[in-house]
Amino acid sequence: MANLFGREVELARIARFLESVRQGGDVRIVRGGTGIGKSALLIAAADMAGADGFQVLRASGSQFEAEVGYSLLNQLLLPVYPEIQHMPPAMRDALNVALGFGPGPAPGSLLVGNAALLLLTTIAQRAPVLLILDDMQWIDRPSAVVIGFIARRVQGSPVGVIAASRTGTESFLDRRGLTEAVVQPLSREAATELVQDRFPTMEPRTRQRLLDLAQGNPLALVELPATLSDSPEHPAEQSGVVPLSDQLQAAFARRVAGLPDSTRLLLLLATFEGSGDVRALRDLTDLTDLAAAERAGLVRVDDVTGLMSVRHPLLQSAIVAMSTHEERRNAHLVIAAGLRDDPERRAWHLAAAAAGPDESVAAQLEDASQRVVQRGDALAAVAALVRAAELSVTVQDRARRLAKAAYLGAEAGGATDATALLADAGVNGLTSAGSLHAAGAAALLMINGDGDVHTAHRLLAGAIETGDHGWQADDPALDEALHTLLLLSWYAGDDHHWDVFRRALARLDPRPNPLLSVLSRTLSDPVRTGAATLPELETLLATLTDEQDLTRVMRIGTASAYVDRLGDNREHSWRLVRQGREGGAPRRQMIALLHLCLDDYLTGRWDESERLAEEALSVGTANGLPFLTWHFLYDKAIIAAGRGRADEAFGLADEITHWALPRGVASAAAMAHHPRVLAAMADGDFEAAYRHATAISPAGTLPPYVTVSTWVMFDLIEAALRTGRTTEARTHAEAMRTARVAGLSSRMSLIQHGVDALVLDSADAEARLEMSLRDPATDRWLFEASRIRLAFAERLRRRRNFTAARAHLTAARDGFAAMRAEPWLTRTLSELRATGYRPAAAERSSVALTAQELEIAGLAAGGLTNKQIADRLHLSHRTVGAHLYRVFPKLGISSRAGLRDALAAVSRATPPGSGTDGAKDSPVPD
Incomplete structure (x- = not known):
């Protein structure tokens, strides 16, 4: 039986109906619109009945036979013709004549009805009988009379009737007072499943349009894709x-x-x-x-x-x-x-009515495309420009509009074939604006293919520097070209590429637009120029609520990334993500997902970060955007490192490096060291951590163009101290103070105070850290704050200041447990025990274990391994390990060794019969 998506309820009703037929007969009239799936349900009923031992007889009405008497009854009973010949003579002859099997006077309808009923009930003595009748709106009148006669007399015999008829039509059977069931359109979820099953490679935008058009009609869902265009x-x-x-x-x-x-x-x-x-x-x-x-x-x-x-x-x-x-x-x-x-x-x-080239209509369409792209529908803007090009009178205007369409298509990603548009635009007759759009499109297509950043940068910079655009700051084509050149410069990450960009920026008259100006400083060298740029960035952030240009929303998010203002962009990033999920520009969706992932990492929303990274990788694969995927490999790698999955972190980092170096993407190669730093720190390999941290930022040096350097400052100094490199640690801390990185954000202020407390070893430095940790703004940076509390508490414990150390360690414990940062949590719990901290029984019992957690903990306390527990409970060993990782921090322990005592304490503190919270955990998939 074919898979019927979203028809679980209907199939269950069919199963109950067949049981009712077996118990003593039953009848259903099925109604529904054209293509709604009535026939598919009848086929399913036939399959189910056949598998259950029924004799299935089927027939279908035909509008060309609606005037032929007993034509449907002939279809229905033809398979049991031999049975007719064994009936009593009067009954046999009546059916033979009515069905056209023999000559004779026309029998009365009552006689034919009784004969057909006798035939069916006789057959039903050997096996239940199911009559399946489709397209009853075209049934001939004599057959309808007989079917109605049978339908009202099946009670008491294992005979069933299912008849399907189109909504809004009538048949002679409608007057029989039979029970009806209406087939509804598929739900949105079921329709989506059907389309994904039949057309797994369909573009997301086309899929959404198909779902909107079909409105749950299965015939439309299956038939429309053959004619439905991928264009907006x-x-x-x-x-x-x-x-x-x-x-x-x-x-x-x-x-x-x-x-x-x-x-x-x-x-x-x-x-x-x-x-x-x-x-x-x-x-x-x-x-x-x-x-x-x-x-x-x-x-x-x-x-x-x-x-x-x-x-x-x-x-x-x-x-x-x-x-x-x-x-x-x-x-x-x-x-x-x-x-x-x-x-x-x-x-x-007007374009739809145009009979040939029309420059007036083409210009109106081009203006419309600008408004469309501002509200985020880049693919619709491409369609407008392509149609405007078709209506263009001159070769120059046609080429210019196609080049602009190619740039928008390449910038947005997705189904638009920007390469073909660029080829159609050609190079002859391109104006300055057209040349800039063509160069921008070519650069984006190059880096998204097998090309390298250096070539793309050189191509676009050449078009900018040699164009006759007049260097007007309000020139839209030049502004777009400079935004693309800025990104290429960031990818390349060296003086030469940034110098080329800065020279072009300096030639603008009168000066760059505010967004481009802010981006040029927060993205190139946030350590040196970010703090001074913050007032301008705050002004831009204040415009987000009313901003309709979604490209600007995305770029403001990018400007915020390395000065720790992504939190101010969250709701607007989600706006871009939702639009992308509904068929909007996939590149913009991926950039918004990147902003959310980075903010999630810093603020401890690690589960969400991993989910969104997976979504982005799927979007990139589905829409042919491989260049952006390294960002999400990086995000997955730093989360894996933070959670102690070192092999995964190093593997992802290596994948980024192998991809980035041949393409000249130095920024990606530098960022690939970050998860290596974290993984080494988590494993306690401080020598390797120092080596990878200084590969990003040598001790005492805060290199320009390496934005990730601010993310490894604390790691570098902690690793240096733990490997005896006190001088290097102090030198780097001093470089941070000289650059005034604390002025960038509350996160960087926290990090500066954290490293000062470690390297200066002074009461003033420790007091500043204590004050920073009490600042409510610090609570946002969950991972950094927990790391700094742990390192600071280790120092306090060595001084035997156990009370202060325990306060910081309990806060760090809660933070690491919330993130499931297992290596850090283990270290924190070990430090807590070293301070003499023992969780009270009441405290242990207050962290209610679920029923499954309690069962797993009890088996582990009894000495069973994860594999033995998994075999006993029919789980995977990884699921068991995940449950134990959640149990340990709840009980205030760090290993199996403490389980027995902790569980005993919980048992003593829990009143009889109260149990745990009673929740059931679903097994975590392998």
């Missing part, structure tokens, strides 16, 4: 007009064919207008002719809202398919004339 839906087609396959067109066109021409043309106008607002339609034309469509049940007008709804969106496609070229053109012109206050939609309707 034009505003002139917002009603969901798409080409239909032959099967779909036949299914939906029948509903339209009987309408008067005037009504059909009115529906064509309403289809292109798209809003469904009858007041808007009334402004365009007289609505008298709408009545015929309302009476036919094809449209419905809500008297309260004044909105017209169509029975199914694909009816509109059928309306368009049945129209002529001139009818469609005139409809678009009528609508355009009424859209003086909506230039974007007006441009698209």
Whole structure:
């Protein structure tokens, strides 16, 4: 039986129905719209019945045989023709004549009905019988009479009837008072599963459009992809007009064919207008002719809202398919004339009506594309530019618009074939703006393929430096080119590439726009120029709430990343992610996911960070954006390192390095050392940690263009101290003070005070750290604060200041436990025990273990290994380990050795019968 997505309820009802038939007969009439899946359910019922030992007899009504008496009964009973010949003569002859198997006078319908019923009940003595009847709206009248006769008399015999009929139609069977069941459209989730199963490589944007159009109709979900374009839906087609396959067109066109021409043309106008607002339609034309469509049940007008709804969106496609070229053109012109206050939609309707090149319409479409890209729909903007290019009068304008479309497509990523657009634009006749867009597109395509950053940078810088654009700061093409050049300079990460960018920036007249200016300082050298830039960045952040240009939202997030202002961008990053999930530009979605992942790492939301990194990798793979994936390998690596999965962290770091070095992506190669630093620190290999930290930032040096250097400052100094490199630790701390990194953010202030407390060994430095740790702003930086508390408490314990040490260690313990930073948690608990800390029984019992945690802990306390526990409880050994990692911090212990005593204390402190919280943990997947 084929997999029917989202039909679990219906299949369960069929199973119950078959049981009811077996117990003594039952009947169902199944109704549903065209293509809703009635036939698929009938097939499933036949398969289930056949597997359960039923005799299944099937027939289907036909509109070409609706006037042929007993034609459906002939289909139904033909498989049991031999059985008819063993019936009593009168009954046998009646069926033979009625079904056309022999001559004789026409029998009465009552006799035929009794004969058919006798036949079926006789067969049912050997095995239950199921009659399956499809398309009952086309059943012939004599067959309907007999089927109705049988349906009302099956009680007491194991005979069942399932008859399917299309909603909105009538058959002779409808008057029999039979029980009905209505087949509903698939849910959004089930429709998504069906599409992913049938079309696993479909682009996300196309999939969303298909789901919107089909509205849960399985036939549409399966048939539409053959004709549905990957290009974005034009505003002139917002009603969901798409080409239909032959099967779909036949299914939906029948509903339209009987309408008067005037009504059909009115529906064509309403289809292109798209809003469904009858007041808007009334402004365009007289609505008298709408009545015929309302009476036919094809449209419905809500008297309260004044909105017209169509029975199914694909009816509109059928309306368009049945129209002529001139009818469609005139409809678009009528609508355009009424859209003086909506230039974007007006441009698209004029473009749809254009019979050839038209520079006026092309210019309107180009203007519309700019508004579209600002609100985040880059792919729709590409479509507008491509159509504008088609309508362009001159070769130069055509090439310029195609080059601009290629740049937007390359910048957005996704389904748009930017390479083909760039090739179509060519190089002849390109204006300065077109050359900049072409160079920007070529650079982005190069780095996203097998090209290297140096070549892409040289190509784009050459176009910028040799262009005749006049270096006007408000030139949109030049501004976009400089934003791309800035990113390429960051990827390259050296003086030469940044010098080229700065020279270009200095030539702007009068000065760069605020966003480009801020980005050029927070992204290139945040240690030296970030703090002074913060007031300008704060001004930009204040605009985010009302900002409609989603590219600016993304770039403000990038400007915030290395000065620790990503928290101010979170809700706006989520806006970009949601738009991407709904089919928006995938590159913008991935950058927003990156911003969330980085902020999650710093603030301890490590579970979310790992989930979002996986989502981003999937988006990159699905949309052909391999260049961006290294960011998320990096994110996965630092989380793996923090959680003690050293092999995974080193493996991911090596993968980044092997990818980055041949392509000249020095920033990625530098950042790959960060997870190596963390993994080595977690393992207690401080020599390796120091080596990797100084590969990013040599001791005493804060290199420009290496933004990750601020993320390893504390690691470098702690590793230096633990390996006896006191001088190097102090030199690096002094370099940080000289650069005034504490002015960058509350995080950097915390780190500066943390390293000062370690290297200066003074009461003043420790007092500043204590004050910093009490600052509420510090609570945000969960990982850094927990690390610094642990290192500081270790020093306090060695001085035998146990009370102060325990206060910091308990806070660090809670932080590491929340992040599941296991290596750090183990060290913290060990330090706590060294201070003489023993959790009270009441404290232990307050951290309620789940039932499964308690069971696993008890088995572990009894000496069983993780594998033995896993075998006993039918779990994986990794699941057992994960549960124990959660149990240890709850009980205030760090290893199995303390389990027995801790569990005994919990038992003594827990009142009889109170148990744990009673929650059940689902096994963690392997």
